[in-house]
Amino acid sequence: MSVLIQAQTTAAEVAPSPGRGTRVLRAFKATPFTYATLTVVSALLSVPLVFVVSIALSSDQTVNANTFTVLPHEFHWENFVRVFGTELPMGRFLLNSVLISLGAVVGQVLSSGLVGYAFARLRAPGKNVLFMVVIATMMIPAQITMIPQFLLFKELGWVNTFLPLIVPNFFSNAFNVFLVRQFVSRLSSDIDEAAMVDGLGFFAIYWRIMLPMLWPILIAIGIFTLTHAWGDFMGPLIYLNDESKMPLSLGVQYITSTSQALQAPPWNSVMVGSILLTVPMIAVYYFGQRYLYEMDISGGSAGVK
Amino acid sequence: MWFYVFVSPWLVGFLVFLLGPMIASLYLSLTEWDTFTAPTWVGLQNYVTLLRDDPVFWKALWNTFYYAAISVPLGLALGLWLANLLNKQVRGQRAFRTLIYLPTLVPLVATAMIFKMVLAPSGPLNQLLGFVGISGPAWLLDSDWVKPALIVLSVWGAGGATVLLLAAMRGIPRELYEAAEVDGAGPIRQFWSITVPQLTPIIFFNLVMGLIGAFQIFSQVYILTKPVGGPNNSSQMMVPLLFNEAFSFYHMGYASAISWLLFAVILVFTLLAFRTTRKWVFYETEVG
Numbered sequence: 001m002s003v004l005i006q007a008q009t010t011a012a013e014v015a016p017s018p019g020r021g022t023r024v025l026r027a028f029k030a031t032p033f034t035y036a037t038l039t040v041v042s043a044l045l046s047v048p049l050v051f052v053v054s055i056a057l058s059s060d061q062t063v064n065a066n067t068f069t070v071l072p073h074e075f076h077w078e079n080f081v082r083v084f085g086t087e088l089p090m091g092r093f094l095l096n097s098v099l100i101s102l103g104a105v106v107g108q109v110l111s112s113g114l115v116g117y118a119f120a121r122l123r124a125p126g127k128n129v130l131f132m133v134v135i136a137t138m139m140i141p142a143q144i145t146m147i148p149q150f151l152l153f154k155e156l157g158w159v160n161t162f163l164p165l166i167v168p169n170f171f172s173n174a175f176n177v178f179l180v181r182q183f184v185s186r187l188s189s190d191i192d193e194a195a196m197v198d199g200l201g202f203f204a205i206y207w208r209i210m211l212p213m214l215w216p217i218l219i220a221i222g223i224f225t226l227t228h229a230w231g232d233f234m235g236p237l238i239y240l241n242d243e244s245k246m247p248l249s250l251g252v253q254y255i256t257s258t259s260q261a262l263q264a265p266p267w268n269s270v271m272v273g274s275i276l277l278t279v280p281m282i283a284v285y286y287f288g289q290r291y292l293y294e295m296d297i298s299g300g301s302a303g304v305k
Numbered sequence: 306m307w308f309y310v311f312v313s314p315w316l317v318g319f320l321v322f323l324l325g326p327m328i329a330s331l332y333l334s335l336t337e338w339d340t341f342t343a344p345t346w347v348g349l350q351n352y353v354t355l356l357r358d359d360p361v362f363w364k365a366l367w368n369t370f371y372y373a374a375i376s377v378p379l380g381l382a383l384g385l386w387l388a389n390l391l392n393k394q395v396r397g398q399r400a401f402r403t404l405i406y407l408p409t410l411v412p413l414v415a416t417a418m419i420f421k422m423v424l425a426p427s428g429p430l431n432q433l434l435g436f437v438g439i440s441g442p443a444w445l446l447d448s449d450w451v452k453p454a455l456i457v458l459s460v461w462g463a464g465g466a467t468v469l470l471l472a473a474m475r476g477i478p479r480e481l482y483e484a485a486e487v488d489g490a491g492p493i494r495q496f497w498s499i500t501v502p503q504l505t506p507i508i509f510f511n512l513v514m515g516l517i518g519a520f521q522i523f524s525q526v527y528i529l530t531k532p533v534g535g536p537n538n539s540s541q542m543m544v545p546l547l548f549n550e551a552f553s554f555y556h557m558g559y560a561s562a563i564s565w566l567l568f569a570v571i572l573v574f575t576l577l578a579f580r581t582t583r584k585w586v587f588y589e590t591e592v593g
Contacts, residue, residue, distance in 0.1 A: 024394055025479075025482050025483065025486055026486055026491070026492050026495075027393075027482045027485075027486070027492045027495045027496070027499075027500075028392065028393045028394050028482075029393060029394065029492070030390075030393040030394050030395045030396075034390050034393055034395060035395070037390055038387075038390055038391070038395065038401045041387060041405065042400075042401050042404035042405055045404060045405055045407075045408055045461065045464065046404050046407070048408070048419045048420070048423055048461065049407065049408070049411070049419075051419070051422070051423065051429060052415075052419055055422065066427055066428075070429070111314040111315070111318075114311050114312075114314065115311065115312050115314055115315040117311065118307075118308050118311030118312045119312065122307055122308040122311060123308065124306060124307075124308030124309060127308060130312065130316075133319070134315070137319065137323055139571075139572075139575070140323070140327070140568065141517075141520075141521055141564070141567060141568055141571055142521075143521065143544055143547060143564045143567055143568075144326070144327055144330050144564045144565065144567075144568055145322065145323060145326035145327060145330060146547075146551070146564065147326075147330060147333065147551050147557055147560055147561055147564070148325070148326035148327075148329035148330050148333070149322060149326050150551075150552075151329075151340070151557075152321075152325075152326070168318065168322050170314065170318075171314050171315060171317055171318020171319075171321070171322060172314050172315045172318060174315075177315060202307045202311070203307075206311075230412065231412035231413055231414065233413060233414050233523075233524040233527075233528075234523055234524065234548075237527070238552065249412060249414045250414075252414055252415065252418060253414055253417075253418070253528050256418065256421070267422055270418055270422075271418070271419075271422075273415075273418075274411075274414075274415035274418045274419065275415075277411075277412050277414065277415045278410065278411045278412060278415050281410050281411070281412060282407070282410050285410050
């Protein structure tokens with residue numbers, strides 16, 4: 001879902017506005033009401049984010065007394081430093097998030113590229129049936145397999161390690177396979193046919209010829225995988241119990257849940273954690289959005305019609 | 306047979322992480338199992354208990370419906386409205402669009418943390434309401450307000466639908482609006498007679514995907530409500546209930562049965578949505 005939302009965001013920047021003609025049609029004329037509404041809505045949606053920054057910069061006393069304000073009135077930048085000290089293991093959380101996310105991205109990129117290429121180009125009996133199975137698996141909610149998967153990983157002794165969160169990614173994901181297949185189908189097959197005539201094997205074709213052409217879609221898949229793994233909460237909640245193993249998404253929640261019931265959570269540190277959780281996602285989106293456009297053609301149209 | 310070598314990662318993953326677990330889950334749903342002793346075969350008993358004797362399950366089912374039925378259409382309607390405003394010739398359009406889209410980039414856990422703070426009984430929202438003389442409820446601690454609070458949280462992400470629908474609006478041929486203007490149709494009439502019909506396929510797609518996603522709500526409920534599911538189970542939903550049964554009480558059989566009922570609900574809604582498409586979804590390819 002979020003995949004498709006993000007996928008099409010850049011289309012907005014590519015397509016010219018229909019209002020930008022020689023003459024503005026009435027349907028595209030902005031009125032004072034348009035500006036007023038957009039201003040109010042943008043402001044309302046932004047208030048929580050401004051609050052986050054304000055609280056992250058508040059002193060402990062301000063937070064305990066609940067006297068923080070929307071706009072920051074004090075600037076305790078040291079809040080951003082001390083969460084990495086001995087008091088809170090935020091540095092550890094961050095490192096764990098990076099390790100889990102990178103493992104997931106490497107797995108998806110390696111496996112989805114290979115499998116998607118095979119579904120687009122190679123020939124074998126039963127291929128079409130298998131591809132229908134790929135599509136069908138997208139409809140099955142993860143909760144069905146959650147319990148047996150947990151039992152499997154427990155049996156393997158993988159509970160409280162990163163492995164249950166990383167290893168399944170090396171077996172590709174149906175949606176990513178679908179995206180790569182669509183992408184490869186749009187590429188001309190002249191080059192790989194020529195390479196085959198020259199006696200190159202399928203694997204060499206994939207590695208030397210396809211992969212350099214596939215990287216835009218693989219970067220997009222990497223971004224989706226990263227976003228998902230970075231923000232995942234349920235997976236770490238099921239598999240990781242030690243504080244030293246938790247990623248940031250679980251760690252931030254852990255800080256609030258372990259504070260005494262009567263005592264308010266250390267909101268300033270929690271908000272510093274939320275900022276650490278959010279800023280990389282904004283950066284990834286900002287630098288990666290042109291690659292997300294790749295998905296518009298394949299994912300978007302196929303999904304809609 | 307290079308094909309099978311190349312797809313082996315997916316094939317192995319499908320067998321080990323999907324098909325195998327699905328069969329295991331189906332079997333487990335017909336047993337009673339606490340993971341410490343051997344599973345006991347109980348036939349359809351788990352399903353019978355869930356559907357006939359478990360008021361909490363029905364409450365969770367109702368709450369999930371309630372949440373999905375309000376949050377998804379509300380988010381889409383808001384997105385459609387905002388996209389239509391942004392599609393006009395607006396100065397500072399990029400800035401507005403960025404501000405509206407920004408919340409959707411915030412990871413769910415961080416969003417939940419933000420709203421936990423905003424919705425605290427003496428938190429900013431109630432302080433704001435206090436200024437205008439309204440004494441706000443305790444939101445997440447109040448059984449009547451916890452579901453609306455979760456809906457507010459989901460609507461904060463309406464920027465996703467906005468940007469998506471805006472992109473789709475830009476693809477609507479300008480000639481349609483020109484012709485409508487010649488015919489004397491006003492902007493509101495044009496919105497309902499051109500913009501909305503042209504967007505129905507994408508609205509429909511997002512409605513279905515949104516409902517499927519909403520039925521699986523978990524993190525928000527788990528993080529924001531205490532005990533999980535809110536006061537008196539007032540915000541208990543399908544997946545948090547399943548999670549509790551499986552990982553707090555080790556009722557693996559019962560929890561597996563819940564997961565299959567969840568699958569059934571999602572399937573029924575998806576099929577229902579597709580059955581109604583002919584009535585209201587406009588596909589350009591069907592014309593002419």
